[in-house]
Amino acid sequence: MPKASSLLLLLHAAAALWSKTDWRTMFRTASECPRRTPLDVVHGAIPAALRGTAYKVGPGRFGVGSEDYAHWLDGDGYVFALDFADGGATYCARFVETAGYVEEQEKITWRTTFGTQRPGGPLANAFDLKLKNPANTNVLAIPGRDRVLALWEAGAPHALDMETLHTVGVDSLDERVVPGPPGALPLDLPLPFTGDAVSAHYAACATTKQTVAWSWRRPALGDDLFVKLHELSDVSGHAEGGVDGVLEGVSFAPHDIGATPTRACFLAAPASVEVLGYVLGFRGPAQGVFFDDKRIRAGEGTTLHALDRRNGGTAERYVCPDAYHPIHVANAWDDETSGCPSMIAACWPPDCVNAMASERRDILGDWAPLLGGDFSGAAVTQLVSFSGHGGGARARVLCSGAHLDHCKVHPAAGGLENKFVYASAGAAVARGDINDLTYAAPQPPQAFVRVDVSEDAVVDSWFCGERRFTDDAVLAATGEDETDAYLIAPVYDAATQRSTIIVLDCGDLAAGPVCELALPDDAPFIPWGLHGAWSPAANGATRATEHV
Template identity: 30%
Template sequence: MTLAPSRDSGSPTGSAAAGSASGRSGAAYDRADWASAFRNVLGELDRVPLNAVRGTIPPDLAGTLYRNGPGRLERGGHWLHHPFDGDGMITALRFEAGQAVLTNRFVRTEGWLEEEAAGRFLYRGVFGSQKPGGLLANAFDLRMKNIANTHVVRLGDQLLALWEASSPHALDPDTLETRGLTLLDGVLGKGEAFSAHPRFDPGHHGEPRMVTFGVKAGPRSTIRLMEFAASGPRAGQLLADRHDSVAGFAFLHDFAITPRYAVFLQNAVAFNPLPFVAGLKGAAQCLASKPGEQGHFLIVPRPGATAAGDSAAEPTAPIVVPAPEGFVFHHLNAFEDAATGELVVDSIFYDDFPSIDPGVDFRAVDFDTLPAGRLVRTRIDLEHRTAASTVLEERCCEFAMVNPERQGLDARYGWTAVAECERGNAPLQAIEKLDLHTGERRVWSAAPRGFVSEPVMVPRPATATSAPRAEDDGWVLNLVWNGARCASDLVILHAADLSEQAVLELPLAIPYGLHGSWAPLG
């Protein structure tokens, strides 16, 4: 695989591979290369040293990149219907003094242990995976296996493997050994939903916080907003907690924060549980957009905030504002515009809820039939409760982030995974840096045979003698599926210009993952 250098203005950097599949955009990729990443992880490694095959590991990159994602997609010859139903596997890449080591380990959930012993799947999956045995084996079996496969974050002396439909699993941050389910010192009830998308407040309220939520969905839904101390001796201590009841079924995967608000987008979707109960579909396949209906922003005041037009010190009700048409999984960031008084939210919008129907092999999915994600900026007038949106990026994108020190503030730069083609839907093969103030773009591409994952931006560490750092001073870390060698690479890019710092070929084939995080040393 040739990993091309960055180019300006979002120009494609890879050429089409022979025998590749073409979408409506005309861009090409090799479907066999893309599909080759869907496999089982066959081993667990412990602190295996890694060497850069190109470039050098920056000596001041010090910490651990944690990644989570499905690592088990098949048992006993039976393949899952959707990779998001796969058991969680954590990868840890630890950097210190210009050296790197790799550790990976499956999360020892109760369901994983049961199925390992049985040698077959014993549970249905939320995204449509069925147990062997056909309809009779699946109908009326409403049990859910906590697969702990969506995100992984460090909170105090614990590493949390997250799956938003239930409780987190606590792991040892160094060995990745599973300590077991955690209710966070009694904060959570048994089996209570706990988001897989926490946001880390860098210190808007005097100290770093992990802000997160849980949802109990139904005809009326309850959103629980929680804030935990994220550093020091109080790390993991609950600092704030509130519950809000909202009308309608709330499907919420992500949210955004500002110093004063937690911002949710309640998509206009309905849930019909009957096909799930009957064993015909997974729970997520029972979601469908409501034609002609509009979603809503739910703007929940954080502790100490005052809503527009509300003189109370602690307002009790969320602000509800109609949202633009479309469906949102992920947000890039949000901030309060001091010049206009507006709340600004940057989100990845799809024209409709993307789903894989029963009977469709996810390895053979037709990208042209799925909506492409676009980065959209919404400006919300809190006083009049109106919103106006503009498209920031038409290119198909997902998994966006800002410098974590600018979380909740007016960030100038965003880094996101994008398709190689300029228009239409296709696998994610490039990393884009977008100047959110000017619209300038830079793109690093892994095409034609590489496929990227969520970029993680790591700011360069500050020192007592260092000059003030630029917002884009640091690195972007990315796990890339290398179709040429059917294994994974860790690519380190300079965050400022996306030039290549180092490429590490991993002795491991890691399937496409979901989310990850960076934990600095110390």
């Protein structure tokens, strides 16, 4: 975290590139584009090798009527599909019609994970443990079933038609998960109000040609997490089995996953969950998650868990003494020498985690200042390499602590030791200016970078321009080399309050967009969102689903 004395300089340095007002204008309710609409190419030309569809989701409706949701992450899922074919591109965008979205057309009637409550205070919310599933965090394309799954952290997937994005209904991953009723809790109890929570993140394995999805449940007592792996065929999209496992000492479910040819790998922060405030109607469940100061002081920081993909059971557990909070996983692999798992992830650093633990601040925190453009209280997110050894794990910060997030690798490297990581970054990181105060401080995303892990350096970058902001990118592979791919991402221009979609060559980000596409006038912008997936054309040489 930057020192207070440095923050004024940080903000002064950024003032010429963006303003708080610029950033705030992205967080407004989007408009649907329900019919496939051709997009105009305003710059460059669509690459001939780019054939397939990019899907992406994020919060897109931030309140009902005059009532605002309490948190950006409570926003209703808004999905777009961008199809590339024959040198052109078509686009459509719709809201995911979850039970909560359909019901909440006039007023807020559901409680949510991140703090939105029904009007009336605790008495109106106490003992109602149902949670709205906004289906707003990630998507998984399954061409073999003609479906796209809209995913969330703590509930069942919602299946969408791949062509129209019409919501088909709740999905069970070929009956491998129990969705439960709308708002079901992921508790390991045989009760009618429980169900499986399918994680929003999954991992591609280039060796097994499978995508590893996973679901979880919390036991009624204890701190272990019960997980189930779902091995999805990259050809058919159907589940080809999976195993059950246990992550010991994990109270708070990990956000992401990595998959080696033999293991499913998870990183967990030392955290504890307090549910009483949620049960009594005072807060959402995410507001009751805290970093565990006692465990940290005892020398237990981040834990790496490696679950055998063939046999399941209790996962191997590697303890890192440094307390990082892992956000997004770029990749995982088995070390050739030790046989132990290794991972690369974007994490909050130990000084931030330790401070929050000692001060008893919940992990969620207050995002209002951040959404208002004040990044001074946000945690820097750094790219960290973890390597298991014996029963322990070592952590190494990459790129001199640069603020990086939304890390991803080429799918051909999924589960294997990779050379490159692609990520979103701020302007100072794109310039490679390590001495700039904003380089290792939280800042809005205005660039994409390519990190060479072997050189521990940013080796390629593109800055989107003043008063413009990048979103998470979809990586579309066109070959087997780690640079044979394109990044496809919305870029928001605060001056026009419109978004365009850019396509960057992963082998030469610095050259700038190979093409830029204008959105339709009736749906001119995409709120700053979350994650996406690439589904190549049926006759393409790339894989059926890619983890991004």
